Amino acid sequence: MQRPLISVSGLSKYYLENMPVLKDINFSIDSGEFVAIMGHSGSGKSTLMNILGCLDTATSGHYYLEGRDTAALGADELALLRNRLIGFVFQGFNLLPRSSILDNIGLPLLYAGKSKAERREKALFMLDRVGLAEFGERRPNQLSGGQQQRVAIARALVTAPKLILADEPTGNLDTQTGEDIMKIFQVLNEKHNITIILVTHEADIAAHAKRLIRVVDGRIASDQAP
Amino acid sequence: MIIGALLGEGWAAMRANRLRTSLTMLGMVFGVGAVIMMLAIGQGAQLMVNESVASMGSNLFIVLSGSTSSGGLRQGSGTVPTLTLADAQALSELPEIAAVAPTLPNNAQLIYASNNWSTQVSGTTPAYLDVREWPVISGEAFSDSDVRSATRVLLMGQTVARNLFGNENPVGKMVRVKNSPFLVLGVLASKGQSLDGRDQDDTVFVPITTAQRQLFGNQFPGMVRFVMVKAKSAEVMDRAEHDMNELLRTRHRIHPGQEDDFSVRNLTAVAQAAAGTTKAMATMLGAIASVSLLVGGIGIMNIMLVSVTERTREIGIRMAIGARRRDILLQFLFEAVMISLAGSLIGVVVGIACAYFFSRFNDALVVVTLSSVLLAFGVAVAVGVFFGFYPARKAANLKPIEALRFQ
Numbered sequence: 001m002q003r004p005l006i007s008v009s010g011l012s013k014y015y016l017e018n019m020p021v022l023k024d025i026n027f028s029i030d031s032g033e034f035v036a037i038m039g040h041s042g043s044g045k046s047t048l049m050n051i052l053g054c055l056d057t058a059t060s061g062h063y064y065l066e067g068r069d070t071a072a073l074g075a076d077e078l079a080l081l082r083n084r085l086i087g088f089v090f091q092g093f094n095l096l097p098r099s100s101i102l103d104n105i106g107l108p109l110l111y112a113g114k115s116k117a118e119r120r121e122k123a124l125f126m127l128d129r130v131g132l133a134e135f136g137e138r139r140p141n142q143l144s145g146g147q148q149q150r151v152a153i154a155r156a157l158v159t160a161p162k163l164i165l166a167d168e169p170t171g172n173l174d175t176q177t178g179e180d181i182m183k184i185f186q187v188l189n190e191k192h193n194i195t196i197i198l199v200t201h202e203a204d205i206a207a208h209a210k211r212l213i214r215v216v217d218g219r220i221a222s223d224q225a226p
Numbered sequence: 227m228i229i230g231a232l233l234g235e236g237w238a239a240m241r242a243n244r245l246r247t248s249l250t251m252l253g254m255v256f257g258v259g260a261v262i263m264m265l266a267i268g269q270g271a272q273l274m275v276n277e278s279v280a281s282m283g284s285n286l287f288i289v290l291s292g293s294t295s296s297g298g299l300r301q302g303s304g305t306v307p308t309l310t311l312a313d314a315q316a317l318s319e320l321p322e323i324a325a326v327a328p329t330l331p332n333n334a335q336l337i338y339a340s341n342n343w344s345t346q347v348s349g350t351t352p353a354y355l356d357v358r359e360w361p362v363i364s365g366e367a368f369s370d371s372d373v374r375s376a377t378r379v380l381l382m383g384q385t386v387a388r389n390l391f392g393n394e395n396p397v398g399k400m401v402r403v404k405n406s407p408f409l410v411l412g413v414l415a416s417k418g419q420s421l422d423g424r425d426q427d428d429t430v431f432v433p434i435t436t437a438q439r440q441l442f443g444n445q446f447p448g449m450v451r452f453v454m455v456k457a458k459s460a461e462v463m464d465r466a467e468h469d470m471n472e473l474l475r476t477r478h479r480i481h482p483g484q485e486d487d488f489s490v491r492n493l494t495a496v497a498q499a500a501a502g503t504t505k506a507m508a509t510m511l512g513a514i515a516s517v518s519l520l521v522g523g524i525g526i527m528n529i530m531l532v533s534v535t536e537r538t539r540e541i542g543i544r545m546a547i548g549a550r551r552r553d554i555l556l557q558f559l560f561e562a563v564m565i566s567l568a569g570s571l572i573g574v575v576v577g578i579a580c581a582y583f584f585s586r587f588n589d590a591l592v593v594v595t596l597s598s599v600l601l602a603f604g605v606a607v608a609v610g611v612f613f614g615f616y617p618a619r620k621a622a623n624l625k626p627i628e629a630l631r632f633q
Contacts, residue, residue: 055546056627076550082626083548094543094630098242110231111548155547 003067004028005163005195006052011061013047013218021047023218025061029197031162034189036198036209044218046167049199053086053165054078066162083111087156091168093148095140095155102127102136105155112159126154130184146177153184163195164188170205182208232553236561239533247565250529253522254569254610255576257515258602262577264515265598267584268508270591275504279497281417281426283358285324285463286494287455289317289470292487307449308478308487311434314453316473322466324458327354328434328450332442336430337402338390345386347403347430349437350454355414357456365397365412368433376435378408383427384416404441408432421500460494467492512598516605522569523609530562530617541621542629555622562614563607570606574599 006029013022021044029035039045050056051063054070063070065081073081087108088094095104105126106119114122127133130150132143140148149169156164166185170178186208188194200206214221240247292308314328331348348354351373355362368379380403387396396410417426438447457466470490478487534541541554578594585592 050627053546055630056625076552079545079548079550082546088546094539094546096540096543098238107544108547110228110235111544111550111553113228116231116234159548 004064005031005033005066006197007062007064007067008052009062009064011051011058011063013044013051013056014059020218022051022058025220027213027220027223029195031195032189032193033211034185034196034198034209035211035213036200036206037213037215038200038203038206039215040201043215045199045201045215048215049165049167049197052197053088054081079111083108084159085161085163087153087159087161087164089149089152089156089164089166089169091171093140093145093152093172095148095151097140100137100139101132101143101151104140104151105158108155108159122158123154126158127151129157130154144177145173146180149173149177149181150184153181157188157194161194163197166196166198168200169198170200170202178205228553229556232557233560233564235557236564239537239557239561240564243533246529246533250525250565251569251572253525254519254566254606255522255573257519257522257609258570258573258606259577259580260515260518261512261602261605262574262594262599263580263584263592264511265508265602266577266581266592266594267590268504268511269593269595269598270585272501272504272508273593274591275421275501278419278421279501282420282493282497283360283456284494285457285460286357286492287457287463287467287470288491288493289313289453289455289474290489290491291449291451292489307451309450309453310448311450312448313474313477314450316477317453317455317470320466320469320473322457322462322469324456325353325356326456327351327357327454329354329452329454330434330437330442330450332437334404334430334441336386336390338396338399341390341392343386343389345428345430347380347432347437347441349432349434349441349450351434354431354454357454358417360417361415362412363415364395365410368411368431373433373435376433376439378406378436378440379411379433380408381412381414381431382410383414383429385425385428386430387413403430403432406440421497463492463494519602519606519609522606523566523613526562526565526610527613527617529565530558530614531620533561534558534617534621537621538624538629538632541624542626542632545624545626546630551622554624555618558618558621559611559614562618563610566606566610566614570603570610573606574603577602 008028009026011022011025012020014020025048037045037048047056051058054065057071065085070078096107102120102123105123109119109122124133124136127136130153132147132150135143135147140151143151164185170181173181182205185196185198189196198206198209206212211225213223289309309328311328314326317323318326327350329348329350331346333344334347335342335344352367352369355367362381367381372379382396390396390401391399396413399410400407401410420426432441434450455470457463467490474488475486480486544554581592581594584590
């Protein structure tokens with residue numbers, strides 16, 4: 001049997017003692033899945049997302065990414081995982097405001113040690129794929145929210161990651177634009193076989209996924225097809 | 227490859243905040259500028275002192291006549307003419323000694339046509355010019371035969387020549403000294419100021435015998451006020467001093483335990499002490515100026531700390547997409563170093579320009595040396611690294627999720 005891309009067992013997260021944010025979480029996600037993690041604000045879904053993205057660490061339990069126990073990895077190894085394996089798409093886009101669109105997209109390649117020419121070439125290619133080829137030299141604040149989110153997706157994809165983690169990617173967008181963004185994720189998942197984990201509190205956004213994990217008060221309440 | 231890219235990121239951040247970057251740089255500009263200017267002033271002063279020291283002649287002693295003491299009242303050196311031409315002759319025969327010049331100075335009024343000038347007139351021998359390393363630039367020096375026959379000839383310094391003759395050439399002219407006519411044989415090269423600020427060119431030399439017999443005829447024939455002595459090399463100075471003391475004690479029949487009636491002074495040592503003082507002063511100027519470099523460095527640290535706090539979210543984004551701690555550290559460190567580097571470069575230019583203007587308006591000698599520029603520059607860059615490191619490390623040690631959530 002194929003090893004799951006993500007495997008979580010007995011995972012808990014405490015910010016304060018006796019105040020668990022996540023309690024005894026167990027699940028696994030295979031390569032190529034499109035999973036939505038749903039919950040109300042404060043349910044712990046974002047914390048779970050941050051742990052899956054190696055941005056935060058669990059207090060107890062295990063999180064295996066590609067079979068590796070992330071608790072055993074140092075800061076630099078986690079940075080390497082984020083760089084090579086994971087692409088992030090955030091609610092607030094999180095583009096660098098003072099850098100051009102192309103520089104923003106090429107930034108993960110910079111930390112991968114790629115040359116300026118290669119960064120530029122791949123950034124241009126990704127920008128074209130999200131349909132914004134003519135905006136490369138602009139700054140993020142010169143683009144609309146939907147365009148910025150597409151730039152963020154291009155940045156997430158530029159290192160050809162296996163996993164995209166999207167944290168409320170449509171939260172700051174109007175319904176139509178949100179729909180467009182979700183279509184991009186669907187294409188990425190279906191045509192390019194990229195595993196996508198989507199955190200949202202909106203049921204119609206979660207409906208784009210093939211699997212739905214509901215988080216309530218730090219526990220998994222249900223795990224099924226939507 | 228990644229180093230170059232991180233340099234680029236630091237450069238972009240510097241450009242993004244131009245006003246702040248230039249104000250931070252200004253601290254380094256003033257720091258480096260002050261150090262370079264102070265070192266230039268200090269080294270200029272040192273050079274002036276060293277020139278005075280060199281103008282005195284090297285490996286030099288002065289042997290002074292003794293002091294009288296009558297009824298417990300003691301007079302100063304040279305008040306009793308205890309040294310004679312014969313003593314000078316004996317000193318010149320010591321193996322360590324290269325040349326001796328017995329000297330008898332006094333003041334006299336010189337008259338040429340309608341001009342007159344009062345100056346120091348010293349009787350001495352031709353060896354004096356060798357001892358003091360003092361060339362004649364026009365005409366010629368008097369000779370030993372002039373000394374033997376006590377002729378009325380003289381050599382004059384530049385100041386005397388200018389005051390008596392103006393633009394005329396003094397050589398071959400007759401001047402009156404104490405109402406006796408003297409032939410001007412030659413004019414000496416300019417020596418400039420002595421260590422104590424006297425004008426060394428305001429002087430006249432005549433043969434010692436002429437001085438003794440015709441100008442300052444005194445009650446002790448053959449006496450001299452002091453003898454200038456040049457040793458053969460710097461290495462024999464100590465032995466020469468000892469031998470001269472022994473010789474003169476023997477010649478003057480001074481018994482052990484009795485006080486000398488002469489004194490031997492090592493002028494070169496005195497000059498070296500003066501040079502040492504100036505050097506200490508120059509070092510102190512540099513040290514004071516480097517405080518401003520330090521202040522500039524603290525300015526960098528201050529701004530970098532603000533910058534790190536302000537850009538916490540940016541740091542979080544960079545970490546999320548794969549920046550390692552080292553990458554963040556280097557980016558901020560490079561930024562600090564580039565600020566100090568650019569500030570230092572401007573500081574070097576400003577420092578040299580200020581030193582130049584200082585010398586223009588203060589008539590002081592300033593010397594900008596490559597080593598002082600490199601020193602100021604090197605220290606400034608080191609200061610940038612040192613004060614840039616703490617903020618950079620603070621940035622690198624942020625937790626990715628906390629940095630990312632920072633509002």
